[in-house]
Amino acid sequence: MSAILEKGPVHQFDSAAIRQQFPILAQKVHDRPLVFLDSAASAQKPNAVIDCMADTMRTQYANIHRGLHWMSERTTEAYEGVRDQVAAFLNAPSREEIVFTRNSTEAINLVAYSFGALLKPGQAVVISEMEHHANLVPWQMLRDRAGIELRIAPITDEGDLDLDALQDILSDGQVALVAITHMSNVLGSVTPARQIADMAHAAGAQVLFDGSQFVVHRKTDVQALGADFYTFTGHKLYGPTGIGILWARKALLDAMPPFMGGGDMISTVTFERSTWAHVPHKFEAGTPAIIEAIGLGAAISWVEKVGMEAVTAHEAALTSYALTRLANVPGLKVIGAPKDRGGVISFTMDDVHPHDIATLLDRNGVAVRAGHHCAEPLMRRLGLTATARASFGIYTVQEEIDVLADTLVRIRNFFV
Secondary structure, eight states, X not given: OOTTSOOSOOOXXXXXXXXXXXXXXXXXXXXXXXXXXXXXXXXXXXXXXXXXXXXXXXXXXXXXXXXXXXXXXXXXXXXXXXXXXXXXXXXXXOGGGEEEESSHHHHHHXXXXXXXXXXXTTOEEEEETTOXXXXXXXXXXXXXXXXXXXXXXXXXXXXXXXXXXXXHHHTTSOEEEEEEESBOTTTOBBOOHHXXXXXXXXXXXXXXXXXXXXXXXXXXXXXXXXOSEEEEEGGGTTSOSSOEEEEEOHHHHHHSOOSSOSTTSXXXXXXXXXXXXXXXXXXXXXXXXXXXXXXXXXXXHHHHHHOHHHHHHHHHHHHHHHHHHHTTSTTEEEOOOOSSBOSEEEEEETTBOHHHHHHHHHHTTEEXXXXXXXXXXXXXXXXXXXXXXXXXXXXXXXXXXXXXXXXXXXXXXXXX
């Protein structure tokens, strides 16, 4: 387990009671009970989130920040209250360091554009071989636009970041930013974030962690991690789509130019020039995702009520159980064997294409993901074109792992 997990007693974890709070899990797919094992792509939503968003629209919706009437003031208070929630959730030093975005992808693009504007030709950005396209393509665009160098830190055959190779990449002092996933969406590899941050800072670089997968499974403390930037997305954390988070140290946000121009990110505007609002509003142009932000706040409250320690223990047990069950499926190969794995397992099966695996599982009510998982360079590194992927959430139970494994055996027998 990660060294940053919370200490103290584990909350009581009642899987049946938790599942009852997710109405979508009660339905059938192809006349089979739904087994949803695609939470790494997007998690299902509890009633607490659904009801909160619906209630906001029914009873108090208005645009925020500039309205002087009761409805606007109430909605503004709810919206800005989520900023405080997120700051506490990440243990951020200040609420002013929390920027609302649409998702992790937009958050990383914001950093690539705005922090990237401070970089000079010849400076370098480092990513790893296991990055999601969201933490690759923006840096390619910056490279092509600004003349920076993009360096790739390799991974081991087991799926861990090669720290010795990373140290060599940092050694010339030209790296301005290290941007690394905190947990791989393909391999489940949890990267040693604090060690990476210390290495980057010793080389004079800032560090960004893509926490899209990690924050769902484990306690996240940006100060303990030594991060400079941290991103995550609401829809994987049992909240709605269309809302994400960028956390960054205030000194960096102050130095960075705006990402987009328009209303709400300005202090003054004339035809000759504009001046910018203070952070974080400098980076939040236009009417934001008001309902979605409030829904994210409801999701965070719900997860914290369950207890992140309990979530971590539950999903660690599930992952261990799943690895054991899948090891007994003939012809199945689990991809990667990282030292620290979150609740994501990618696999292949002899003589069966991953798309066929996913299609046949779906016919039995089991939802998994198949393809390159928005990580084509990683697939090439692994010598693969695609994998099937099972990923676990707070509502996943061992009986669903049994259905997965038993169905995979039947699929294998069908093709042999």
